[in-house]
Amino acid sequence: MDRRVTIIGGGLAGAEAAFQVATRGGHAVLYEMKPGARSQAHTLDTLAELVCSNSLKSNDVGTASGLLKAEMRCLNSLVLDIAQKTSVPAGGTLAVDREAFSIAVTERLNEVGVEVIREEVTVIPDGNPVVIATGPLTSDAFAASIHEHIGTENLYFFDAVAPIVYAESIDKEKTYMASRYDKGPADYLNCPMNTEQYESFVSELVRAEGVIPRGFEDTPYFEGCMPVEAIAERGPDTLMFGPMRPVGLVDPHTGRRPHAVVQLRRENSEGTLYNMVGFQTRLKFSEQKRLFSMIPGLENVEFARYGKLHRNTYIDSPRLLTKFQRLSSEPRIFFAGQITGVEGYMESSLSGLLAGINALRVASGTAPCLVPPPESMSGALMRYISGEDAGAEGGGKRGFQPMNSNFGLLSSPDIRNKKERRAKQVALALEAIEGWVNETLA
Numbered sequence: 001m002d003r004r005v006t007i008i009g010g011g012l013a014g015a016e017a018a019f020q021v022a023t024r025g026g027h028a029v030l031y032e033m034k035p036g037a038r039s040q041a042h043t044l045d046t047l048a049e050l051v052c053s054n055s056l057k058s059n060d061v062g063t064a065s066g067l068l069k070a071e072m073r074c075l076n077s078l079v080l081d082i083a084q085k086t087s088v089p090a091g092g093t094l095a096v097d098r099e100a101f102s103i104a105v106t107e108r109l110n111e112v113g114v115e116v117i118r119e120e121v122t123v124i125p126d127g128n129p130v131v132i133a134t135g136p137l138t139s140d141a142f143a144a145s146i147h148e149h150i151g152t153e154n155l156y157f158f159d160a161v162a163p164i165v166y167a168e169s170i171d172k173e174k175t176y177m178a179s180r181y182d183k184g185p186a187d188y189l190n191c192p193m194n195t196e197q198y199e200s201f202v203s204e205l206v207r208a209e210g211v212i213p214r215g216f217e218d219t220p221y222f223e224g225c226m227p228v229e230a231i232a233e234r235g236p237d238t239l240m241f242g243p244m245r246p247v248g249l250v251d252p253h254t255g256r257r258p259h260a261v262v263q264l265r266r267e268n269s270e271g272t273l274y275n276m277v278g279f280q281t282r283l284k285f286s287e288q289k290r291l292f293s294m295i296p297g298l299e300n301v302e303f304a305r306y307g308k309l310h311r312n313t314y315i316d317s318p319r320l321l322t323k324f325q326r327l328s329s330e331p332r333i334f335f336a337g338q339i340t341g342v343e344g345y346m347e348s349s350l351s352g353l354l355a356g357i358n359a360l361r362v363a364s365g366t367a368p369c370l371v372p373p374p375e376s377m378s379g380a381l382m383r384y385i386s387g388e389d390a391g392a393e394g395g396g397k398r399g400f401q402p403m404n405s406n407f408g409l410l411s412s413p414d415i416r417n418k419k420e421r422r423a424k425q426v427a428l429a430l431e432a433i434e435g436w437v438n439e440t441l442a
C-alpha cells in the first residue's frame, strides 16, 4: 500500500501534519509556495512561520492554552518540542525566537524525510489523501479550487468575531432571559441599560483605542458585520437601532422596556459560553475588557475569546467536516489549521497533528480515524469545530465563527468553587488524553 500523504501549506498545521506522517511510517509530501509566492504577512523563507506575535501563550497547565500544550506534549507535537528548544525568557508564557523556531522546524522535517516541494498549489490534487493546511491567507488561485469542492457559500474570507464570555461570570441578578416579543423560547440573555448607562457606554466606545489594521486587512466593512464601535461613530442613537435595540424585550425586574439592551446568545450546547450578539469589534483586548465591563451584568465578566475583525480564509467546518477533519463529501480530503476555524498557533498545530495521523491511517488502510476523547481540550475543540458538540456530526451550525481553546468547551463538573472546578477539568482532561494515547497511538 502507498502510504503517501500530500500536505498543502508548510505553516504550523502543515509542518505538524507532515511530521506525524513521516515519523509514523508514511511518506509526507509537503507543498509550500514560499519563497516563489508569499502572502502579505509571511516574510521568512523557512517553514512554520509565526506571522505576528512570537508568543504561544501560557505554559501553565491551569489555563486553557497550558492544558492544550500539556495534551500536545502527550501527542508528540513537533511544534511544541521545537518551541521549547527555541524559547526565549517570557515568564509563564511560552515565547520563541521566531527565526530560530522556523529554521529548526524546517531542519527537523528534513531529518525525518519529509519531501518538501516549493510550489504554489492551485488545484486540489487527485489520488492519495490530501491535507489542506494553507492557512488564513490561502492563495487566491487555490481558494478558487477549494470553492469548487465545497461551494462558494462555505468559504469565508473575513472574520467578524464577537466576544465570547463564560456564562458563570455573568451576573444573573441584573440580566434576564427573553427573546424579542417573547417569540420562541427565551434563548437570549439580556443586559438592560438605562439612558445614563447607555450614553456613558457610547461616549466611551467612540473614544476607545482600536487595533491598527495591516494594509491587506483594511477592507471596507460589510453592513452585516460592522464593528460595534464603527456603528457607534455614526451617531449616539445608532446602536439603539442596531445590536442594542430594546424593542420587544421588557425587563421583568421593572416591567418596562429598557433604554437599550445587549443580547447574549448561547454559544455551545452546554450553555457555558455566551456570544455577545452584534458586538464584533476591532478594539484592543484591554479596551474590550474595560468597556464591556460597563454593561450591566457583565461587570466581572471573563472572556473566553475577544472580538476580532481580520482577514481570515476559513471554511464552514460544522457543515463540511467530520470530527476527524475529513470532508464529508470527499473523505480523501482533510483540512487542518486555521482554515478549519480553529484559532491560534497551538490550536492550528494540534489540528495539523491530528489530520496528519488520520490522513496516514486512510493512506495505510488502517481506518477508522481517531479523535481524542471529549474530556480533553483537543477532543473538545475538534468536536466544536465539526459541530458535533451541537448534536450532529458535520450537521452544520449557523453563523460559525472561529474558536480557540477555552474551558467552556469542556463539560463542567458540578463543583461550585471555580478554581476547584477548573482543576477537576484539567485532571479529567489529562487522564483522558493519556489513556487515549496509550490505547490508540502508543
Ligand SMILES: Cc1cc2nc3c(=O)[nH]c(=O)nc-3n(C[C@H](O)[C@H](O)[C@H](O)COP(=O)(O)OP(=O)(O)OC[C@H]3O[C@@H](n4cnc5c(N)ncnc54)[C@H](O)[C@@H]3O)c2cc1C
Pocket: 008, 009, 010, 011, 012, 013, 014, 031, 032, 033, 034, 038, 039, 041, 042, 048, 049, 050, 051, 052, 053, 054, 119, 120, 121, 122, 133, 134, 135, 136, 137, 138, 139, 142, 214, 311, 336, 337, 338, 339, 343, 344, 345, 346, 348, 349
Ligand atoms: C496577520 C495575522 C496575524 C496573526 N497573528 C497571530 C498571533 O499573534 N497569534 C496567534 O496565535 N495566531 C495569529 N494568527 C493566526 C495564525 O495565522 C495562525 O494561528 C497560524 O499561523 C495558522 O497556522 P496554519 O498552519 O493554519 O497557517 P499558516 O501558518 O499561515 O501556514 C499556511 C502556509 O500555507 C502556505 N500556502 C498558502 N497557500 C498556498 C498554496 N496555494 N500552495 C502552497 N502553499 C500555500 C503559506 O505560505 C503558509 O506557509 C495571525 C494570522 C494573521 C493572518
